[in-house]
Amino acid sequence: MDPRATVEAMLRHDLRGRTAYGAPQLDVPVALNTNENSYPVPAVVVDAITEAVRLAAAGLNRYPDREFSDLREALAAYLSRCGTPVVPDAVWAGNGSNEVLLHLLQAFGGPGRRALGFTPAYSMHPIITTTTGTTWIDGMRGVEGQGAFDLDVASAVGQVVVHQPDVVFLCSPNNPTGTALGLDVVDAVHEAAPDALVVVDEAYAEFARPGTPSALTLLQGRPRLVVTRTMSKAFALAGGRVGYLAADPAVTDALRLVRMPYHLSTQTQAVALAALANADLMLETVDAIKEQRDRLVSGLAALGLEPVPSDANFVLFGHLPDAGETWQGLLDRGVLIRDVGIPHYLRVTAGTPDETSRFLEAVADLVPTRTGAAP
Template identity: 80%
Template sequence: MDARATVDSMLRADLRGRTAYGAPQLDVAVALNTNENSYPVPDVVVEAMTRAVEVAARGLNRYPDREFTALRGDLAAYLSRSGTPVTTEQVWAGNGSNEVLLHLLQAFGGPGRTALGFTPAYSMHPIITTTTGTAWVDGMRGVAGAGAFDLDAASAVGQVRQLRPDVVFLCSPNNPTGTALDLDTVVAVHDAAEHALVVVDEAYAEFARPGTPSALTLLADRPRLVVTRTMSKAFALAGGRLGYLAADPALVDALRLVRMPYHLSTPTQAVARAALAHADLMLDTVDVVKDQRDRIVTELARMGLDPVPSDANFVLFGGLADSHVTWQALLDRGVLVRDVGIPHYLRVTAGTPEETTAFLDALAALVPTHAGAAP
């Protein structure tokens, strides 16, 4: 028996044959496939981070603050800027929002339990769910007469009542569609999921168009509701790996049962706190990115394609005869976008004006031979 067969024979049965997550990491001129912020961390913030890590390095012989209390306080203060007070006791953090989601599923999922998500949505939700031995169910997003990627509240409520899941994932703005949820839908799903944890993934909340609500406003008196966020996108800190959530203090306390001791390193805490201390500067590029996102929507519509209006820092667009062929043709022109597995659709991150121009020019040259399929 060869090594692969030996490993497969020992692997959990529900993981055999699965493919690991892996967006292409290629050396290209224009990388617009993973929804990163194209703008580098400002020099003044880099200097602040460097000083903070230098100070922290002197104490690396000691374990980090297990409760990361100062960081949680800074995150609470940042969230409270929206007008909804959030306390330190309501905040939890991890090495990226994926680890935060993992903690939630370790605590509230597991063998014999089920998680429901309305696909297409964030591809890591089912992957993380499966790693905890939790059963995953793909819920239906669109309904007849509504937008193909809209989540219909009545349909979602019906699915929740029928399936009776233990965990429900809502994504607003949704990845990969960019569409946001109204709060009535969130409340309806929460109330229908009578005994379930309801997780609202708001990784792209800072890019939402004016008037788009946040589920943070719903947390009071809803101990089953969680709102997850990240510093990877709007804060341009994808390499820093810092995700977080807001929830009832009792739920936060339960996560201590599953986290690994000292899971947030001292340098990670120092870098994140330095970024939060310069939040306004770190978020300076958000409006620029939103302008490019809206530019992409407008220009793709002019090309005769089918862009989905977005509240995130990316645009899903359809109308392609063969999405993978177009993906490869763009890559051949030095532009990397994301094939999300939806026939006739691709997703592109809104980058700098120059990156947007490069993408639009490359796609415009392809449209005469690559468009034509009805979305």
């Protein structure tokens, strides 16, 4: 018997026929497809991380701090810098924000429960939802007379009222569109779903334009509201795998019921603490990345394409006759970006100035009619 057929027959029925998540990992000169920070970790921080791991290595015969107490304090202090006090007991962390989302769904989702998200949005939300046996509800974006990817109060609340979910996902800034939400949307959804956990995914919050609000300011008095963050993007620690959330301490206490024992290794905690101790230095590249993001927007518009205004470290752009053909044409020129499955649209990460130039030059080669020169 075919081993694959045997395994398929044993697999959970709701997972059969599905394909695993995975962005292409190709060796190319310009990789702008996974919203990584193109700048390496500063040498000073590399030394600090190396020393922190060296000091921790002698104690690897013991399990790590199960409560990751020092890390929670450091993350709370970092979040509090934004102007909204956060206490350590309100913080939870995991191996990337995906594990944090998994913990939330393990605790508040599951068989017989439903999670609602507004797509296009982060593709892992429905995947993680399904793996926990939670039913995924594919809500929709788009507001008549506004941007094609906007989400307003009336639309969001209407869908919440219809579906009555147990978990609601909101992305701000949203991936893959880069658009941010007003706090009125978050608050209205929270009020319209009185029995649901409302999760605001703020993975790209550090890249938001001035005046873009964070849902952290809404946490006080809302025990069903959760804000998730990551150190993968602004902190340039995608390989470190550290994600976290802020919520009422009652939520973080509930997550202890589902996390694996000692889920954050000693090394992971040491790396994250060293990075947070050098937060100002680690975040120095944020403004440079935002500058390249805005350059992408203006450059793509000059080429007659339709970039979506972004509060993230990437730009979604459309008006492509054949997105797949453009994606392949860019790859043939050594530039890898992301096809997110939206017809006529592609997504590009804001990288270094040289990467931006090479991308815009490659796009200019592929665009049939140019309305201006790439900057």
